[in-house]
Amino acid sequence: MIDLRGLKSKVMVAxxxxxxxxxxxxxxxxxxxxxxxxxxxxxxxxxxxFYMERSIPGSGVIGxxxxxxxxxxxxxxxxxxxxxxxxxxxxxYASEFIQSRLTNVxxxxxxxxxxxxxxxIGLMTFALISVLNDMIRIYLLIDVxxxxxxxxxxxxxxxxxxxxxxxVQIKESLRSIPISIREAAYSLGLSRIKxxxxxxxxxxxxxxxxxxxxxxxxxxxxxxxxxxxAFGSDFYTISDPGFLFKPIGxxxxxxxxxxxxxxxEWIATAWGAAFILLxxxxxxxxxxRYIARGAYLR
Amino acid sequence: MVSMNxxxxxxxxxxxxxxxxxxxxxxxSQTNINPIQQEGRAGYTIxxxxxxxxxxxxxxxxxxxxxxxxxxxxxxxxxxxxxxxRDLSKGLVTVNYQSIGSGAGVAKWKSQALDFGASDIPxxxxxxxxxxxxxxxxxxxxxxxxxxxxxxxLPEWDEAKCGNLRLSGEVLADIYLGNIIKWNxxxxxxxxxxxGDLLPDSPIIGIHxxxxxxxxxxxxxxxxxxxxxxxxxxxxxxxxxxxxDQLGYGLGGKGNEGVTQKVVSTPYSIGYVELAYxxxxxxxxxxxxxxxxxxxxxNATTISEAVKYASKKFPDxxxxxxxxxxKLLYLEGELSYPIVTYxxxxxxxxxxxxxxxxxxxxxxxxxxxxxxxxxxxVEGYIALPKEALDIALKAVEKIGSS
Numbered sequence: 251m252i253d254l255r256g257l258k259s260k261v262m263v264a265x266x267x268x269x270x271x272x273x274x275x276x277x278x279x280x281x282x283x284x285x286x287x288x289x290x291x292x293x294x295x296x297x298x299x300f301y302m303e304r305s306i307p308g309s310g311v312i313g314x315x316x317x318x319x320x321x322x323x324x325x326x327x328x329x330x331x332x333x334x335x336x337x338x339x340x341x342x343y344a345s346e347f348i349q350s351r352l353t354n355v356x357x358x359x360x361x362x363x364x365x366x367x368x369x370x371i372g373l374m375t376f377a378l379i380s381v382l383n384d385m386i387r388i389y390l391l392i393d394v395x396x397x398x399x400x401x402x403x404x405x406x407x408x409x410x411x412x413x414x415x416x417x418v419q420i421k422e423s424l425r426s427i428p429i430s431i432r433e434a435a436y437s438l439g440l441s442r443i444k445x446x447x448x449x450x451x452x453x454x455x456x457x458x459x460x461x462x463x464x465x466x467x468x469x470x471x472x473x474x475x476x477x478x479x480a481f482g483s484d485f486y487t488i489s490d491p492g493f494l495f496k497p498i499g500x501x502x503x504x505x506x507x508x509x510x511x512x513x514x515e516w517i518a519t520a521w522g523a524a525f526i527l528l529x530x531x532x533x534x535x536x537x538x539r540y541i542a543r544g545a546y547l548r
Numbered sequence: 549m550v551s552m553n554x555x556x557x558x559x560x561x562x563x564x565x566x567x568x569x570x571x572x573x574x575x576x577s578q579t580n581i582n583p584i585q586q587e588g589r590a591g592y593t594i595x596x597x598x599x600x601x602x603x604x605x606x607x608x609x610x611x612x613x614x615x616x617x618x619x620x621x622x623x624x625x626x627x628x629x630x631x632x633x634r635d636l637s638k639g640l641v642t643v644n645y646q647s648i649g650s651g652a653g654v655a656k657w658k659s660q661a662l663d664f665g666a667s668d669i670p671x672x673x674x675x676x677x678x679x680x681x682x683x684x685x686x687x688x689x690x691x692x693x694x695x696x697x698x699x700x701x702l703p704e705w706d707e708a709k710c711g712n713l714r715l716s717g718e719v720l721a722d723i724y725l726g727n728i729i730k731w732n733x734x735x736x737x738x739x740x741x742x743x744g745d746l747l748p749d750s751p752i753i754g755i756h757x758x759x760x761x762x763x764x765x766x767x768x769x770x771x772x773x774x775x776x777x778x779x780x781x782x783x784x785x786x787x788x789x790x791x792x793d794q795l796g797y798g799l800g801g802k803g804n805e806g807v808t809q810k811v812v813s814t815p816y817s818i819g820y821v822e823l824a825y826x827x828x829x830x831x832x833x834x835x836x837x838x839x840x841x842x843x844x845x846x847n848a849t850t851i852s853e854a855v856k857y858a859s860k861k862f863p864d865x866x867x868x869x870x871x872x873x874x875k876l877l878y879l880e881g882e883l884s885y886p887i888v889t890y891x892x893x894x895x896x897x898x899x900x901x902x903x904x905x906x907x908x909x910x911x912x913x914x915x916x917x918x919x920x921x922x923x924x925x926v927e928g929y930i931a932l933p934k935e936a937l938d939i940a941l942k943a944v945e946k947i948g949s950s
Contacts, residue, residue, distance in 0.1 A: 297571075306631055307624040308927045380659070398661040399615060481617070482646040484627060485634065496613055497644055507647060510805050511624060512828035512928075537557060 288525020404480025618653020668762020670869030717774030758800030824928030905948030
């Protein structure tokens, strides 16, 4: 007599295991292609790959991605410096005044922005600066032009991308603070501002730091909002005193532009850039997980 | 305990960042990758020899960054020129060129976000007259030439025995119109010198660009020149309606790389891409029938022959070039390759800044003289002939003098 039930169970377990492994195959494949090709490209020009500029196509030399790494670092740090304090302030307001009409309207607007295509955010920033320029010319009557393609407009676009994510995360962690903690804070006679800054933010710091790190890694991989704002540059611009008002390159723009070209040197450079970006994002995720685990163990 | 972890982490990460910054700064100072030098700024000039006479290029007194964008096609060549000229000018002139597409390049130059735009086709008539109407002083000049190659994927065809596949403009138009369905159509067979019987009885998959592009504009303009039916039913532009798609035998690919990839992966397909992509893909390239009745492959000889005939028809850089766009393709000449395109720069005649005028003038004069030498031309591009360069140089002379 065949053990039909046992067989059925085994078949089901096998099927479910295969289905569980299946979605990982493309991810693992992607990961390994980037790692293998990236390390191969970097090893051909080490350590020059980290500080040199991209090579001339057809020259047979693999250049480097130095300007792009610095560009990404500058864009992401300025966006973080603007975005984090702003979203913390908005989140505190939203968690404190839950009944307020401003909270309801703002919540809807910001969460809608969450799912916005990022290319639209880039175009919106570009249009916003055009409008600002017109207003300066018409109302202030001074001949000042805000540069449309600049580090600042790129950072503003990235800030708008990270803001909804940070807002939702921070608001949720502030709202999930137990009522006993809130009561304890107010029973000490603290004002609302002091209670928020000295008690609630500190209490939720683990999840807040984690969401900040994930937001940073999220905007690090953005290409679309930078196309019409940071614009891109293949040279070092930081030696220029006015570099904040000039275009700047980024790793993602470089991967996009170099990877689509027919020249082997540039394609290899794009693989190397993708590997460096992967390392940066991965290390942020690992730090974020580490902090999150620490917060739960508390 | 958590606060310990966080402060420890911040400490470790700041030490790491300092370490990386330290290494980078060390290498930066070692290799002198930042060539902006303080000495010899004022009155610094470069002397070049062109046509037997020496020209001296006035460089700006402070470092200037020129921002340009547009054509994806010219990007590798522009990057090569930008790097070489930055080194030559000791960092005084940096050209930041980004490939955002011909249409976007012209639009952003028009809205003054860019110093110059680069396009695969001349300014369209409506845009030209619109800018002209605002009183803005501008010119468009050709800077380099290239060719569009017709690539195909025919497993039965053996290039070593039969030579490259031969096609004519009419047949290409018929293929993309859907009049020719299969490879063994008598019209295709009759063009072949030998191996006509090897052509299979399978439908042709016509691959084309799905995004707007100057390549499509030049290719469809060529089809419109050779086929009246194409001209009347499809026309030409950055994007067109492809009749073959409606029959189910047409496919779109994004960018040159997308078309190349689709032709590689689809047997019995045909497509058109810029020459550099065709050369790198190792796909066979079709020989095209030219006006003189010869079948020619795109290469340095056949492209420069075509450019030589075109340069006699170039108008003044300040004029409307769109009216002669159809006179620059499919030219006479025994060896002329029929689909040769030019990259045009659109730029202002005055930038209201003496240093910027000097920088742009010096860069353009250099690319039109020294930049056209074979050591400065990237594989897949062809230098312009002297007649064309003379027209462009005369126009560049006027920058900043009005």
